[in-house]
Amino acid sequence: MTITVDIKDPTPVYQQIASQLEQLIRSGRLRPGQRMPSETTLVQETGAARTTVRHAMKTLRDKGLIETIPARGSWVKE
Numbered sequence: 001m002t003i004t005v006d007i008k009d010p011t012p013v014y015q016q017i018a019s020q021l022e023q024l025i026r027s028g029r030l031r032p033g034q035r036m037p038s039e040t041t042l043v044q045e046t047g048a049a050r051t052t053v054r055h056a057m058k059t060l061r062d063k064g065l066i067e068t069i070p071a072r073g074s075w076v077k078e
Contacts, residue, residue: 001029001037005046013048017056025065025076036066036074 003020005013024030037045042053057074060066068074 003037003042003045005048013046014052014055014059017042017046017048017053018059021056021060022063022065025060030076032076032078034076036076038073 001024003017005016007013009016011019021030021036030036036057039050039053039057042048042056043050046053057066057068061068061074065077066074067077
């Protein structure tokens with residue numbers, strides 16, 4: 001699974017990340033109960049700032065696609 005960011009795309013980076021993760025969830029590549037990539041992994045993979053990655057994860061939480069347990073990580077919701 002690779003999440004990429006296009007800096008020439010006018011879409012905000014957090015939305016690019018959230019959109020790609022949402023697509024992975026909806027396609028079944030990330031299944032219910034499966035752990036999401038960590039913030040650190042996404043920061044390293046995309047080159048985005050940690051706050052940007054956090055914003056992307058919040059977007060997915062707000063859509064009801066993932067749940068986050070502080071200091072534990074995030075999982076795809078059942």
